[in-house]
Every structure is written in structure tokens, then in C-alpha cells.
Amino acid sequence: MSAFLDWAVHFALACFATGMLCAAIRLMRGPAAQDRILAFDALYINGMLSILMLGIGIGSAIYFDIALLIALFGFVGSAAMAKFLLRGEVIEP
Amino acid sequence: MTRKFPLMEALLLLMWLLVNESLAPHQWLLGLLFAVLVSRLARTLRPLAARPRRLGTALLLCWHVLCDVIRSNLAVGQIILGTVRQQPKVGFLKIPLALRDPHGLAALSIIITATPGTVFAHHDPRENVLTLHVLDLQDEATWLRVITQRYERPLMEIFE
Amino acid sequence: MSAAAMPDWIALPAALLLIAGGLLALIGSLGLLRLDSFYARIHAPTMGNTLGAGCVLIASMLTSSAAAGRPVIHELLITLFLLITSPVTTMLLMRAALFRGEGSGGGGGGGNARAGKSPVADDSLV
Numbered sequence: 001m002s003a004f005l006d007w008a009v010h011f012a013l014a015c016f017a018t019g020m021l022c023a024a025i026r027l028m029r030g031p032a033a034q035d036r037i038l039a040f041d042a043l044y045i046n047g048m049l050s051i052l053m054l055g056i057g058i059g060s061a062i063y064f065d066i067a068l069l070i071a072l073f074g075f076v077g078s079a080a081m082a083k084f085l086l087r088g089e090v091i092e093p
Numbered sequence: 094m095t096r097k098f099p100l101m102e103a104l105l106l107l108m109w110l111l112v113n114e115s116l117a118p119h120q121w122l123l124g125l126l127f128a129v130l131v132s133r134l135a136r137t138l139r140p141l142a143a144r145p146r147r148l149g150t151a152l153l154l155c156w157h158v159l160c161d162v163i164r165s166n167l168a169v170g171q172i173i174l175g176t177v178r179q180q181p182k183v184g185f186l187k188i189p190l191a192l193r194d195p196h197g198l199a200a201l202s203i204i205i206t207a208t209p210g211t212v213f214a215h216h217d218p219r220e221n222v223l224t225l226h227v228l229d230l231q232d233e234a235t236w237l238r239v240i241t242q243r244y245e246r247p248l249m250e251i252f253e
Numbered sequence: 254m255s256a257a258a259m260p261d262w263i264a265l266p267a268a269l270l271l272i273a274g275g276l277l278a279l280i281g282s283l284g285l286l287r288l289d290s291f292y293a294r295i296h297a298p299t300m301g302n303t304l305g306a307g308c309v310l311i312a313s314m315l316t317s318s319a320a321a322g323r324p325v326i327h328e329l330l331i332t333l334f335l336l337i338t339s340p341v342t343t344m345l346l347m348r349a350a351l352f353r354g355e356g357s358g359g360g361g362g363g364g365n366a367r368a369g370k371s372p373v374a375d376d377s378l379v
Binding site: 023 | 259320325
């Protein structure tokens with residue numbers, strides 16, 4: 001049964017990697033700037049999920065902290081970029 | 094503003110204990126200190142405090158939202174993977190609201206956006222009209238009924 | 254792999270949740286490529302962000318609890334954080350797209366938004 005879990009971890013990793021590839025293609029192609037930020041958002045969430053996958057596969061707890069930090073900084077980054085598109089500046093007086 | 098139960102402090106303490114993964118006495122003490130200081134600071138930044146009531150209604154609303162998230166995930170997945178390469182009928186939808194509380198409106202916008210297929214686009218504070226963007230705009234009446242009956246009414250009970 | 258000592262009743266649901274989460278995130282990201290206007294594309298990554306991430310995080314809770322021999326639930330933090338923050342980013346992007354116009358991405362989206370008054374009230378943007 002753990003062989004099945006092992007297989008599922010690899011399958012999910014492949015899914016997230018393909019998802020990151022799709023997001024990267026949209027990030028590069030993207031016609032408008034908001035498309036690129038949307039793709040960046042999907043990219044970091046897929047990356048965070050694949051880090052968690054590595055944590056499940058290897059069985060180490062340290063990956064949780066990495067995933068939490070990616071989620072935090074990814075949100076700050078993409079929200080700041082979206083805010084910049086909306087208002088032309090990030091921190092308003 | 095006096096409240097019976099310090100909700101923000103309790104949530105911050107819970108977060109502290111979860112991050113540190115321990116229930117040792119010194120963690121409780123540090124977490125309590127952190128919670129009190131941070132919620133003081135947050136109150137000076139935003140004096141307006143929400144007073145949610147009716148835990149049962151809130152839990153029922155969470156359950157409804159979970160069901161709707163699962164259902165609309167399947168629907169959006171079918172649209173994306175659609176065998177006929179036909180673009181969905183996207184469009185904006187205006188919904189008049191009765192909910193006025195700002196925290197209730199924030200919760201409604203989070204619920205709407207977290208459900209795949211609908212994104213909160215705008216809220217007009219004067220006429221209290223909500224504008225949504227819907228991926229699959231087949232029948233507007235169903236969306237209108239879902240938003241007002243399923244989400245708005247419990248939120249009004251909780252926050253107003 | 255340390256999954257060797259995992260009991261079946263934990264390994265099976267965790268594996269199923271991982272497969273479901275992987276597929277949901279994959280379909281969501283595929284939607285970024287397949288849908289052809291920004292307003293349609295904005296709905297796609299929400300799938301991976303909500304239910305896909307939720308499935309993976311529950312699976313992670315199950316396996317790390319089984320590995321540690323005690324309940325490990327700190328993945329709840331990531332779940333709650335994602336649940337609150339990813340709609341905020343999406344809403345900001347939606348407002349930015351309404352404000353900037355759809356750019357050079359194909360039509361289809363903001364047809365009735367452009368007709369008459371735009372859904373973005375101008376008073377909030379000054």
C-alpha cells in the first residue's frame with residue numbers, strides 16, 4: 001500500500017511540474033501585464049505544493065516551513081504587483 | 094467597545110501554538126504576550142471591530158461553502174477540459190444586496206472569489222449593488238438565488 | 254522513502270487526496286493556457302488554489318501525523334492563509350484588469366462591462 005502512496009506522490013509531483021510549465025508559458029506569452037501576474041500566482045502556488053510533496057515523500061518536517069514562507073512571500077509579491085497595476089504605486093501616502 | 098470573548102487574541106494564541114507545535118507553559122505565556130500586544134496594535138490600526146454571533150449559522154455557512162467549492166470545481170474543470178473547443182459564456186452579473194456590514198461584505202467577497210467560476214468585481218456602496226464576474230453565465234436567476242439565499246442571509250444573521 | 258511503515262488506512266486516503274489535488278491543480282493551470290480571454294482565465298487558477306491545495310494539505314497532515322506518531326496539524330495554517338489570501342490577489346487582479354482594460358488579450362470578456370457605465374466606480378480610483 002505504501003508503494004501506492006509513493007506512486008501518488010510522484011504522480012502529484014508530475015502534475016504540479018506540468019502546471020508550473022503551463023503557468024510559465026502563460027507568464028512568458030501573456031498578452032497583458034495582469035495575465036503575467038495571474039500566471040505568477042499560479043506558479044508560486046504550484047511550486048509551494050511541490051515542495052510539500054517533497055516533504056511527504058522524504059518524510060521531513062522542514063519542508064513545512066519552506067512551504068509556509070513561499071506562501072507568505074508569494075502572496076506579498078503578487079499582491080504588491082497587482083496593487084501596482086491598479087494604482088501606479090504600492091504604498092500610498 | 095467591550096466584548097465578552099476576545100476573539101482576535103484567541104486566534105493569535107492558537108496561531109502561535111500551531112507554529113511552534115508545542116503546548117509547553119512557556120509557549121502559552123509567550124503566545125499570550127504576543128496575542129495581547131498584536132491585537133492592541135491591530136485595534137489602533139483598525140478601530141472598527143466585527144462582532145460575529147451565531148456560531149452554528151457560521152459553521153453551516155462554512156459547510157455550504159465547502160460543498161459549493163467542490164461542486165463548482167468540478168463544473169469549471171469540465172469547462173476547461175471541454176471536448177468541444179467552445180469558449181464559455183462569460184459575463185458580469187449585478188446583484189442588489191441587503192447586507193450593509195463591512196465585515197459581512199468582506200466575508201461575502203472572499204466566499205464568492207474562493208468559489209471557482211465567480212470572481213468579485215465591484216461593490217457600489219451607494220446603491221449597495223454587487224458586481225460579479227461569472228465564467229459560465231447560463232442562468233442568471235440561479236446565481237442570484239444562490240448568492241442571496243445561501244450566502245447573504247446567513248452573513249446578515251452573523252454580522253448584523 | 255519513509256512511507257514504508259505507513260498503515261494502510263492512512264496511506265490510501267492520503268494517496269487518493271494527493272491524486273485528486275494534483276489533478277485539480279493541473280487542470281487549473283491548464284486552464285491558463287486553454288481559455289482565451291483574461292476574464293475567463295482568471296477563474297482557472299482558483300481551482301488549484303482552493304480545493305487542490307486543500308487536498309494536498311490534508312494529505313500532508315495525515316502522513317506527517319502518521320510519521321510522527323502524534324497529531325501534526327500545523328498545515329492548517331497554510332490552508333487558512335491560502336484560503337484568505339488567494340481571493341485577495343484575484344480580486345486585486347480583477348480590479349486592475351477592469352481599470353486597465355483587457356489589453357491585447359482576445360475579446361469575449363468585458364463586452365457588457367464596457368457598454369455603458371463600467372462596473373468600476375470612478376470614485377474609488379481617484
